[in-house]
Amino acid sequence: MTQEIIIAGFGGQGVLSMGKIMAYSGVMQDMEVSWMPSYGPEMRGGTANVTVILSDERISSPILQIFDTAIILNQQSMDKFESKVKPGGTLIYDSNGITHFPTRKDINIFHIPAAKEAGRMGNIKTFNMIILGGFLKIFPIMKMENVIKGLKKSLPERHHKLVPMNQDAINRGMEIVETVQTL
Amino acid sequence: MTQEIIIAGFGGQGVLSMGKIMAYSGVMQDMEVSWMPSYGPEMRGGTANVTVILSDERISSPILQIFDTAIILNQQSMDKFESKVKPGGTLIYDSNGITHFPTRKDINIFHIPAAKEAGRMGNIKTFNMIILGGFLKIFPIMKMENVIKGLKKSLPERHHKLVPMNQDAINRGMEIVETVQTL
Amino acid sequence: MAEIKLEDIIKPENLVFQKTKLFTDKPLSYCPGCGHGVVHRLILEAIEELGIESETIGVAPVGCSVLAYEFMNIDIAQAPHGRAPALATGIKRVYPEKFVFTYQGDGDLAAIGTAETIHACNRGENISIFFINNGIYGMTGGQMAPTTLPGMASSTSPYGRDVASMGHPLKMTELVANLPGTRFVARHAVHTPALVRKAKKAILKAFENQKENKGLSFIEIVSNCNSGWKMTPVKSNQWLTENMLEYYKLGTLKDE
Amino acid sequence: MAEIKLEDIIKPENLVFQKTKLFTDKPLSYCPGCGHGVVHRLILEAIEELGIESETIGVAPVGCSVLAYEFMNIDIAQAPHGRAPALATGIKRVYPEKFVFTYQGDGDLAAIGTAETIHACNRGENISIFFINNGIYGMTGGQMAPTTLPGMASSTSPYGRDVASMGHPLKMTELVANLPGTRFVARHAVHTPALVRKAKKAILKAFENQKENKGLSFIEIVSNCNSGWKMTPVKSNQWLTENMLEYYKLGTLKDE
Amino acid sequence: MAKVRGAIVVDVERCKGCELCIGSCPTDVLRMAVDVNGKGYHYAYMENPEACTGCVNCATVCPDTVITVYRIKVVD
Amino acid sequence: MAKVRGAIVVDVERCKGCELCIGSCPTDVLRMAVDVNGKGYHYAYMENPEACTGCVNCATVCPDTVITVYRIKVVD
Amino acid sequence: MGELRLMKGNEAIAEGFIRAGVDAYYGYPITPQSEVMEYLMAEKPEERTGMVVLQAESELAAINMVYGAACTGKKIVTSSSSPGISLMQESFSYIAGSEVPAVVLNVVRGGPGLGDIQPAQSDYFQSTKGGGHGDYRQIVLAPSSVQEMYDFVNLAFDLAFKYRIMVLILSDGAIGQMMEKVMLDEQKPRLTNQEIKDRFDSWALTGRTPGREHNIITSLDLDQENLERHNFHLQKKYKEIEENEVILEEVSLEDAEYVFMAYGTSARICHKALQIARKEGIKVGLLRPITLWPFPEKKVKELASKVKGFLSVEMSAGQMIEDIRLAVEGKTKVAHFGRYGGVIHSPEEVVAALKSKIIGG
Amino acid sequence: MGELRLMKGNEAIAEGFIRAGVDAYYGYPITPQSEVMEYLMAEKPEERTGMVVLQAESELAAINMVYGAACTGKKIVTSSSSPGISLMQESFSYIAGSEVPAVVLNVVRGGPGLGDIQPAQSDYFQSTKGGGHGDYRQIVLAPSSVQEMYDFVNLAFDLAFKYRIMVLILSDGAIGQMMEKVMLDEQKPRLTNQEIKDRFDSWALTGRTPGREHNIITSLDLDQENLERHNFHLQKKYKEIEENEVILEEVSLEDAEYVFMAYGTSARICHKALQIARKEGIKVGLLRPITLWPFPEKKVKELASKVKGFLSVEMSAGQMIEDIRLAVEGKTKVAHFGRYGGVIHSPEEVVAALKSKIIGG
């Protein structure tokens, strides 16, 4: 099993830390993982993206041109990454701020209204955990216990009290993810 | 014909400019010439030496380990260069300041009491021209007219009035050079 | 009083301020609220007002403003980190009649470029140096600069700049004002309209000095780095006023 | 009065001055009359008097004194041109209890090494910098230094230093005295017995400051370069007094 | 009595929502839009256009020079 | 009255003939030898040894530290 | 015993510095390696081990702080990326000439000039042939994972001290910036000053121990005969290193008809390319030099007489290929494939290049 | 028409700068090349031609003054010796990346480190492979006489402007310090500002001419795909230079069974060695590369299939030999002989080495 994922959105949406939790969850599950942020001055433009690879095998390049799965959290990222999903791959997005919806027919597309949901849950910070939940619903490649372990590893000790809230958000994400189109 | 010459003494004895006049004289005579000073911090110790090569052929290295002729003007230089004269070669020295006289038996040795003579002529600055005269007597490889041309070339215009005095000194050197030992 | 509609006001003949034509079409790459944009504009406005755009050669640094050449529609070279004053010297000496300026950040000018700065100033090169001091290395992600304030946190002084081990903030402007080679040395800021106007005057004067062969003008602009400081632009400017300006006093240090 | 013979005086018990044992046996390589020799001695005497020869690490420059390590019988490193303050910083930070000093010429410290000098001073490294200013590049054959006096001839300013194109002599000592990181900054000379004695005191104090963790001491010694100046030693010292000291005023600039 | 009236035009797509113009306006003309532009930034707009005197303050501090200012004299 | 008498020893082979000691001597003790040493330098010597007070001036300015100084107190 | 973490390569090596008992890090920020100093500063290593971390005013200052401190027998390190490393070349030559042990990390980015900040391997020549002046060498280690970023710290210092030589860890932006699993080992204690005196008093500047000669660190010898002798000594040492210290990784070379030769990030991609090619029935192996200098010349020579060709896969216009060709000496085909300027090749591209340049070429 | 003078190599090249119509020299003193700036200063070139001569505060400043001024389409030059050249490596990489024409003289001395100040050839790798970061090249010219020091100034500037590339004149302390005859030619006028605009307005910073786009000199491209394209362009240019600009001297190669390969001072000595060897009946020729990069690969290849061996004679531990071996590809014997650290081999030693390493080896 190998999952090559791009997560892309605005800085501040928790893109990098979502990737980190995924990666750490993979570690807890004894997978090979790599996490590679885009770095450099494009960060200045306010966008952030990270490539996460989860695999049973040694990982070659941490930097990829095309992906199994793209998790897309703003329009700029949609413009950039829709075309970079492998045929038969998966695109997951939150429609908040999206003006041009995905049009590809050769990939599986899912929608997670995470921003709205996070607003309703009264904590915008759980946004990325809701997305993660949706992803895990679609790809149940990691056990929840490992995800929680990963979450704990990636949080500083003093924030461990936030774990239950994050877990709730993950669960919520699993519930609200909706299929837009499947192959 | 190739003459590989080292001239060595104290800074201030006119070692470098004697070499330059030789070289320029060679140029006037259409020879190939090279002039290579020792450079760098040993100059700080007060010694100066220059390698002059006069030849009918293209000159390879301007830096040599052994010489056809050594013109030696102080004890330090004697210590350093006596052994570096090729067997059958020539050593020319001024005994002023020399404490250990040359001992080699396989080379031609000449003495020019130039310092004393320069003193007597009342111009210590002609010292190096007297030495040059001695050298030219031993090796009449350059015509006097070319030497004078070389002298002029190597002196700034405003010093050309000193040419006759220098010519006298060269002539004097030719007279006073004395054989110490010849093979 | 008749009602005046916006359309009545927004007409070419009523224009009182627009973007200088010396900006290229490219949107600035700086973070929201970054002072670099204002300083870019002031320099370009000064060049435009003096009508010297075809006589000006700029030198961009390494730093957030490394891309200044993308935005300034004048001939411009990008210098290795810290070496802009050397490039400017090289250019000005072979083109003494051109207007030559450098645009440099505090890391660029006050750290790696210290020697080039001091010596260009000391020789009194007839150039203008614009020095944007935001107390941090913006481009590389907010590391400590020589100008970082005591106690101020940065990514390489996460517990605050400790002067005992990291030294005091370096006041390059005061240093170069001490050199006989400098002619006009001033410190400005651009976070209020009044300060912007003052800074503009100084920048104009820096170019005028070149025309009159007066020698080196050195203009520091105390600016913000919202990303590096991890504050909103509005907070940054407040913090700047309260902290940076305490240490880096505004004013003309030298005008001969 | 009985006649006193020399043999009566020249006895071990009457010894009042001899060469410090911290000199190696090698004769100094300097030109006759060169001030480097005196400064070497004063530094070594200070180390001997403080009894810190096994606790001292020196840093020699590139310049005539590049061979200082041949003459000073202490542990010593030879630095790339201009970088001695960086080496000294590196050493002192890992051996804070050692005495660390640099010995640098004016080309080394005030030209290529400007950035390293300013920043070591600004950080207030707890080291001693001995700066031998002879207004010229001695080692390389008498080229102009940043410290060469206006009008002074050198091999790269054969018609005299022209301040309009070559800049004014750079007073590094004044510059670093302005930095809060420096603790003790003074300018001395060593061409008369009285001046030598004063210089010695300053050098001693520089080392004592390290012991007391007081921070950076910077001692400039205005010295001669007979070869570069093309004068006899006696003439040089006279010229030094009349010209160099006019520009480079002796005294303590800072002692906190 | 002569009075001045001003108006500004914000280049919405280039506004980065830094809000620096807001505080610089002496007559409290400006606000940030609830909407975002293509880059995701809230942008500045004239909330109280009548109060604008065309003083240019906002344009002066705008780091991205996205404000153009117009002014007329009105006779009261 | 107590008086001091001094004497110096010059390390002749290491003297570089710079003559700086000469001018530093308050009692005009020193002169340069007509002879040269192995390196070709005239070296300093005590021309007026009785005048030497052992004041160390000469040794203090000698760049090559070739002078050693001795001093005794003599009771007049 | 070990501790498993998910870390960036830059963080892993920084943690490696602390745990290896490094005495000081002197550095200057530059992308893509600024996390090294940032991590160290955040970790308060002065509290953890007494390690010194100082931000210098430039790379020139940093490498000369390293040079000074390394003269004292302590473990000293700096890190930078390509342009900053270029600034250090004079000092590298000094360090080589004066035989001081030191470790430098280069997280390579695209060039030439300011270039970009994406991963590249175009500093191979500079690293292995000597970007500074004079005849000298430095050991070059090329990690290809975050784990190796960490592991090579001890390896580098062991070699640096064994031969009194500079060791360059040649990484790239991908390995510096990516996070992977890394197993950390125990903290090594820093040597005490007394231990340093006991081990290195023959050469290190620790203050002249009573009874010994003063120690001098210099690269100067104005007598050319002496300097030549010193150079002979250096060359002898280099020969010794070439004979004893080659490290490499072999993948599927036993039956290989073709060889990918690649290091660092390129080697990871070749690993994948190898799997793809093998699936297609192409017998290709991978030779990954871990030491770029000393280069695994013998191994290449050995393979040269057996295989049908080498493909040198580099994120550069072709630099390592020269060392391959020097070892192969015309005995088999050698070609280069690479993307550069910050672009990384895909495994598929590598397979295609193998087919077109070697198999079909 | 010409004027015959006896000059040092350093003086001849300085006079060459003036007569070639160079616009500015920026430099910093270092032995054994300080005479270059000293000569220029004494000549008052600002009076002779309007040429600017400025002493910089360091080599770093000097090369960056060159970089800046060279961006304007003027003829700009600096000179230094090995340690100073090492300090310039970052800037060389910038100059390559941004494609600016410039000329640099390196009068090589013994290394590594501070080394000594005697002649050497140990900066060959640095010069030809790139001591800076990134994939780049610079043209390297190796004069072997004072006349060539003078002559190569025009050659260097012609190439620099033809390809917008840096040209390095790689000399050594012997050629810099020795005096030989040199025939000087006429003063070339400096280009006027208008002439520069006419010729170079497509790229040079001369002030934005009304009607044209602004010119930018940069080596930065943060988009790696673009930077790769730029690198492809550079590589293409380098290939073109390799094909068109090789310059070499051949001596007695027609019937040669053995070849001395040497440049600069070494080539002079080989010339003599050749005479000695020929007298003994050994058929040896001399191939002297005048361009070290581009290296005369074709010529070496051609000879490789004819001769019994190459002796690479270098004042270094063996650097150019790699380029020879790369061209020879095992087809014939290749050995290195050299003295180094500032020592120059004698012709007799060279002949002996030919016998022991090639003929008998």
Ligand SMILES: Cc1ncc(C[n+]2csc(CCOP(=O)(O)OP(=O)(O)O)c2C)c(N)n1
């Ligand atoms: C030789 C070299 N060293 C380091 C860097 C990395 N670097 C790029 S910009 C910069 C500092 C930027 O800070 P500053 O000059 O203050 O400009 P700002 O971004 O704050 O405007 C550094 C260290 C580089 N590009 N080159």
Ligand SMILES: Cc1ncc(C[n+]2csc(CCOP(=O)(O)OP(=O)(O)O)c2C)c(N)n1
């Ligand atoms: C990088 C480098 N540049 C230049 C030189 C040449 N160089 C040696 S010493 C020196 C200057 C010496 O002058 P100063 O520092 O004043 O010392 P002094 O000899 O006058 O005591 C120079 C330029 C060098 N060795 N290394």
Ligand code: SF4
């Ligand atoms: S990082 Fe700082 S200096 Fe750079 S653009 Fe952003 S706010 Fe401005």
Ligand code: SF4
């Ligand atoms: S050249 Fe000058 S500084 Fe150097 S030793 Fe001679 S007198 Fe002293």
Ligand code: SF4
């Ligand atoms: S022009 Fe002046 S009054 Fe009008 S909006 Fe701008 S700041 Fe406010």
Ligand code: SF4
């Ligand atoms: S200052 Fe400019 S960029 Fe900032 S919010 Fe106002 S209009 Fe937008």
Ligand code: SF4
């Ligand atoms: S010790 Fe004093 S009195 Fe005696 S010779 Fe020296 S200077 Fe003169």
Ligand code: SF4
């Ligand atoms: S000062 Fe010293 S070196 Fe100079 S003449 Fe006197 S004794 Fe000799």
Ligand SMILES: [Mg+2]
């Ligand atoms: Mg900054």
Ligand SMILES: [Mg+2]
């Ligand atoms: Mg000096």
